[in-house]
Amino acid sequence: MxxxxxxxxxxxxxxxxxxxxxxxxxxxxxxxxxxxxxxxxxxxxxxxxxxxxxxxxxxxxxxxxxxxxxxxxxxxxxxxxxxxxxxxxxxxxxxxxxxxxxxxxxxxxxxxxxxxxxxxxxxxxxxxxxxxxxxxxxxxxxxxxxxxxxxxxxxxxxxxxxxxxxxxxxxxxPYFGGVIRIVPGPQDDAFADGALDLLTSGRYRISPQSDRMGAVLSGPSLPFRGGFNLVSDGVTMGSIQVPGHGRPIVLLSDRQTTGGYPKIATVTTPDLGKFAQRRPNERVVFHAVSPDEAEERYIAWRAALDDIPDWLEPA
Amino acid sequence: MYPTPRFLPSGDCALTVEFDSRISAEASEAVVALDRAIAAAAISGVRETVPTYRSLLVFFDPPTIRRAALVSAIAALWPVGEQGKTAGRRWRIPVAFGGAHGEDLPLVAETHGLSEAAVVEIYLSSAYRVAMIGFAPGFAYLSGLDPRLETGRRTEPRRATPPRSVSIGGVQTAISPPLSLPSGWQMIGRTPVRSFDLSRRVPFLFEAGDDIRFERVDAAEYDALDQRAAAGEPVARREDG
Structure with missing residues (x-):
């Protein structure tokens, strides 16, 4: 020291x-x-x-x-x-x-x-x-x-x-704009047909009730498919968890390790940074991608982070 | 429980391996067995796992292993043989019930038309298993609650509950870590055992798959154990190995 x-x-x-x-x-x-x-x-x-x-x-x-x-x-x-x-x-x-x-x-x-x-x-x-x-x-x-x-x-x-x-x-x-890519699942089957289309309709905004634990989104409620079991399971950075009121919450760095509500989708890692840079009332446009495409983008993102020292020049 | 586990995407670097849509003893056992099998297999690119009631969350590093390869590697471990089903550690956990140590014991007793002593007797007669650690560091969710003691949550959750509480929430029961946590569960007792202590060489006492039996202590015994625990002694007794 x-x-x-x-x-x-x-x-x-x-x-x-x-x-x-x-x-x-x-x-x-x-x-x-x-x-x-x-x-x-x-x-x-x-x-x-x-x-x-x-x-x-x-x-x-x-x-x-x-x-x-x-x-x-x-x-x-x-x-x-x-x-x-x-x-x-x-x-x-x-x-x-x-x-x-x-x-x-x-x-x-x-x-x-x-x-x-x-x-x-x-x-x-x-x-x-x-x-x-x-x-x-x-x-x-x-x-x-x-x-x-x-x-x-x-x-x-x-x-x-x-x-x-x-x-x-x-x-x-860095550019913090653009769409936020998500991967459907793990519990997208707990939602009614059309729920994913609603989520990706561009009608959501970051609500002021957002912090390092999670970002509550304001916008239309996501409809469930009938009832669902409230059984906690593991969550990850970017899990989009939907409580009974239907308004999605994107779980972030300080999230609890487990969550009891169905998770319709997960924000992809390369887009989490720009998601975290959105201010209250800013719009979020989600775009669904396949797990394979998301993984390929993750690999490219990870390789880009390794290259950051090459992005610098003498001041 | 499903006949074979379901592999569900949890974004670009995590995979949910789900065994059931509900809480079941079989699913919980399967989760623990698969978790141990994955640890033993030391699959390159697996960063960490989180066992829960009905599923195992597997974090992985896509540049090292792709999801499809990980699914194949995990599917090859299933079903886990008998050796993967070895029992977890067995703990004896002292608990002081009722009074200042468990202020909801009278309500639980009244809900079920039982005396407080009968609730404690039924509670002590069950064998429990740690189904998952979640919600807060070292917060142990247990399976094995006697259905006669299933008690709904409070309509108004408390903003703070006593550290190290033993509580009931619906079909679940739990041991709180030494933290004051918000909770809507019914507080029936308190243990001197610290499930989580960063000053210990091994900070966390419990792990999913551990077996738990409770034993009753009176207020004076509780205070004595609490003092010893505060001085760093692990007052939980291990009954295996």
Whole structure:
């Protein structure tokens, strides 16, 4: 540990997140992890970190921080939040090497919801069950299991920045628009004919009752096929669960590990990041794809994440 | 239970292997047996599994294994032979019933026209099995509740229930972890046992497939065990191996 990033103001809701907690869902522990994994990967690559390093997930607005380490490389990626270093505007989507005492201010997002503040060496809070991700509800992981507030001191890992600052190539800037692909199932047969057509009709919006656990959608109620058994089974990131009122809920990073309502479809992994960047009242157009097509897209997406270091150029 | 498991897509990197549409002892046993068989087979690309009442959720890494190949690999393990059906661990769990430890015991007794003592006696006479861990870290859903004790949920769920509660919700019964959780279930007792403790070398006590028997302790015994448990002692007794 080489010092701290000290929180002056934690913004709207800022948590430590990495790629998530694998292997403990069978014990009822939520997977957590960044809501937009590609943006986390870009922020980490910009500061020279491995993809699995922990960073700060900023929601709607970023807050203020002070560098209490000799030198640190920082970068913000994801939602468009204005960055200021010691009061001067600084470009996002690139790294900045900053010295001890530098004040970092990150304002409200102009578009998108979540941005990632990565620091060279990674946020080095103690891992819990093999991950540094914060689960707010069970107070596991991250910084004391909670959102950051003024006075918190985040340990920073690594040996300090090397090489030059880098920026994300212009043609690689993320685009959060477009359709959200879903795979029907596992319980699409619990719904009446036409329910999937209704879900993909483009009539849904993100409701304000949305957080890291899940996004409640506003729009037409999805009709069930007669009654259904309420038996809990496992859920995944992107499961579209439909409670008795018929309004779909997309389960996200901080979801419980099991859910008792039928799941009509699942949002595909490559589209989860842009789904998580939709703001309340923004429209969501779902598009159903086959499991095979979804897997091929996943494989391409995964390969693209591996290529992110090649998307950077000297700043 | 279905004659053969159904393989249902759960997005691009998870697969639901479903054995029944309802809760059944056979389905629960099949889930645990398949879960163990998959772990033993060490299929490359399987990232993690989540056993539940009637299905097994299998997370996989598509660049390593495609869904079709995974379905074939899992189908080849089914039906699981006798060796896969080995019993889980057997636990004896102390519980203090009623009073301050289980404030809904009078309601459960009244619902079924039984005395509180009779409810406790029936509850203690059953053998239970951990069907799944879900809802919260270490929250153990048990199968095996005597149908005479099936009790509906509260119409107004409580926002917070005592940590380590033993409760009944419909045909299900459960042991809460050491967390105060929202619940609409009927609280009949409390255990000093911590099903989940991050300071322990093994943070989680229970796993799907474990057998559970409860034993009654009085308030004084509960307090003594609770103190020992708070100091890190596993006051749950293991009866196997």
């Amino acid at each position: 080489r010092g701290h990033l000290t929180v002056i103001d934690g913004g709207f809701s800022t948590t430590v997140q990495d790629r998530g907690r694998t292997g403990s869902q069978r014990f009822g522990v939520s997977a957590c992890g960044a809501m937009d994994l590609a943006s986390l990967a870009i922020a980490n690559a910009l500061v020279g970190n491995a993809e699995d390093a922990a960073a700060l997930e900023l929601t709607f607005s970023g807050g203020a921080y002070r560098v209490d380490a000799d030198a640190l490389r920082i970068a913000v990626a994801g939602a468009a939040m204005p960055l200021m270093l010691d009061g001067a505007p600084a470009d996002p989507q690139r790294s900045h090497t900053v010295g001890r005492g530098t004040r970092i201010d990150i304002g409200p997002s102009a578009s998108g919801v979540r941005a990632y503040l990565a620091v060279s060496g990674g946020v080095a809070t103690q891992p819990v069950l093999a991950s540094r991700s914060t689960h707010l509800r069970s107070a596991i992981g991250g910084y004391e299991g909670r959102a950051l507030r003024g006075g918190d001191e985040l340990p920073v890992g690594g040996t300090g920045p090397t090489g030059v600052d880098r920026r994300l190539r212009h043609d690689r800037r």
